Amino acid sequence: MKVSVKDNTEIVSPVVLRKYTYTKKILQNYQLYLFILPTIIYFIIFHYLPMYGVLIAFKDFVATKGIISSPWVGFKHFERFFDSYQFWRLIKNTLGLSVLQLIVGFPLPILLALMLNQIRSEKYKRFVQTVVYAPHFISVVVLAGMIYVFFSNNGLVNNIIMIFGGEPISFMAKPEWFKPLYVASGVWQETGWAAIIYLAALAGVNPELHEAAVVDGANKWQRILHVDIPAIMPTAVIVLILSVGNIMNVGFEKAYLLQTPLNQPSAEVIPTYVYKMGLQQAQYSFSAAVGLFNAVINLILLIAVNKFAKKISGQGLW
Template identity: 85%
Template sequence: MSTKVDQPTQNIKKAKFKKLLNNYQLYLFLLPALIYFIVFHYFPMYGVIIAFKDFIATQGIMGSPWVGFKHFERFFESYQFWSLIKNTLSLSVLQLIIGFPLPIILALMMNQIRHEKYKSFVQTVVYAPHFISVVVLAGMIYVFFSNNGLINNFIMMFGGESISFMAKPEWFKPLYIGSGVWQETGWAAIIYLAVLAGVSPELHEAAVMDGANKWKRILHVDIPAIMPTAVILLILSVGNIMNIGFEKAYLLQTPLNQPSAEIIPTYVYKMGLQQAQYSFAAAVGLFNAVINLILLVAINKFAKKLSGQGLW
C-alpha cells in the first residue's frame, strides 16, 4: 500500500529533477545573485546577536557576555528616543506622500507627448539628476542655500533678508525632501512609462470611439493599467519607510539644524562607529529593522484586501 501511495510522489520528484537538468543554464544565471545574497545578506545576519550582548572585540561575538534586552531598554529610556522616532517618521512619511505620486503624474504627462525629439529631450533632462552622487548633491545644496549662496543673493537682490537655510531646523525637511524629489522623480517615472508603453492601443481606440476625451482616457485606461505596479511599489516604499537615506541626512546636518536632522540611521552611525558602542548601535538598528518588517507585512495585507495586489 505504501509503495502505491509513494509512487506518484516519486514520479513528481523525478519530473522536477529532469526539468531542473533541462534548464540548468537558467539556474546558473541565478547563481551569482544567490551567492551574493548568501554571502553579503544572510551570512552576516548572525552578527545581530551582538545586540543582546556586551560586545568585546577581544572576546569576539560568541565570547562576549550575554545581557538580554539591556541595550533596547537603554534606547527606549533615552531622552533622544521620541525625537529620533519623530524625525525619522516625519521625514519618511512626508517624502512618501510628496515623492510617491509625482513619478506617476510625470509618467502620465510624458506619455501624452507625441513629438519624439521633444519627448527624448524631456526624458534626458528629468533623468539626469539621478546620476548625481549624494555628496555632489549635498555640495550643491550648500552652494545654493548657504548665507552667501545663489538663493540668498537672489532674495537680497529684491530687497529681502538673507535666510540661514542650513542653520534653521525648520528648513532641513524642505531641503531634504525637495532635493530628493528633484533628483529621483524622473528616474522613478521610468517603470510607469514602461507599463504605459505596454497598454494596448486598441483600448485607447475603443475609448475614442465611445467619445472619451484625453482626460477620460487617462482616468479610465492609463491609471488602471499602472495601478498594480503602483501598489507593489507603494508596499515596498512603506516597508522601507524607516530606512531613510543616511548619506544625505548626515551630510546636510549642522550643529544648529540637528534637532530636526538627527534620524535613526545617523544616530546608529554615530553610536556604532564614532563612539564604538557596537552592541547599542546594533540594538537600535535591529529595532529599526523590526519596525520595517511589521510595516511591510501590515501594508501588504491591507493592499491585498483593498486591491487584490500584494507581494505574496
C-alpha cells in the same frame, strides 16, 4: 518508492514523481538557474550570513572575546534606547522625514510618467526624459555640496531673495528648513528615474483599449483616468508597499552630509544615530540594538501594508 502489482507493472509514487518532474525542469532550464546564481550567492553572503551578527544586540560585545564568548545581557541595550531622551526625537524625525518624502515623492513619478506618455514628438520626449533622468546620476556628496552652495548665506537663493528686497535666510542653520531641503532635493533627483517603471507599465497598455475609448467618445483626460491609471495601478501598489516597508530607512548619506550643529535637532535620524554610536563611539552592541529595532519596525510595516493593500486592491508582494 515503486509499488509492484500483479501484471508486473510498476507504479511510481506521487512524491517520487514530483521530485523527478522538478529535477527534470531544473535540468531543462539550467541556463536560467546559472544566470541567477550570482545574485543568490550575493544575497547569501552579504544579506543572510551577516544576520548572525545580530546577536551582539543582546550581548555586551567585546572584540577580543568575539560574538560567541561575549556575555549575554538580554534586552539591556533596547531598554537603554527606549529610556533615552533622544528616542522620541529620533522616531519623530525619522518618521516625519520619511512620511513627508513618501507623500510628496510617491505620486510625482506617476504624474510625470502619465505626462511623458502623452507626448507625441519622439525627439522632444527623449529630450525631456534625458533632462529628468540626469539628476539621478549625481552622487549624494555632489548633491549635498550643491545644496550648501545654493542655500548658504551668500548662495544663489539668498542673492535672489535680496534682489527682490527680502532678508537672507540661514537655510542650513535653521532646523525647520532641513526637511524641505531634504525632500525637495530628493524629488528633483529621483522623480525622473522613478518614473521609468511606470512608463514601462504604460508601454504595455493595449492600444486597442485607447482606440475603443476614442470610438466611445472619450477625451484625453478620460482615457488617462479609465485606461492608463488602472494599467499602472498594480505597479503603483507594489512600489507603495516597498516604500512603506522601507519607511524607517531614511537615506543615511544625505541626512549625515546635510547635518550641522544648528539643524541637528531636526536632522538627527536613526541611521545617522546608529553610525555615530557604532562607528564613532564604538558602542557596537547598543548601535546593533537600535538598528535591529529599526529593521523590526520596517518588517512590521511591510507585512501590515502588504496585507492591507491585498485586502483593498487584491495586489500584494505575496
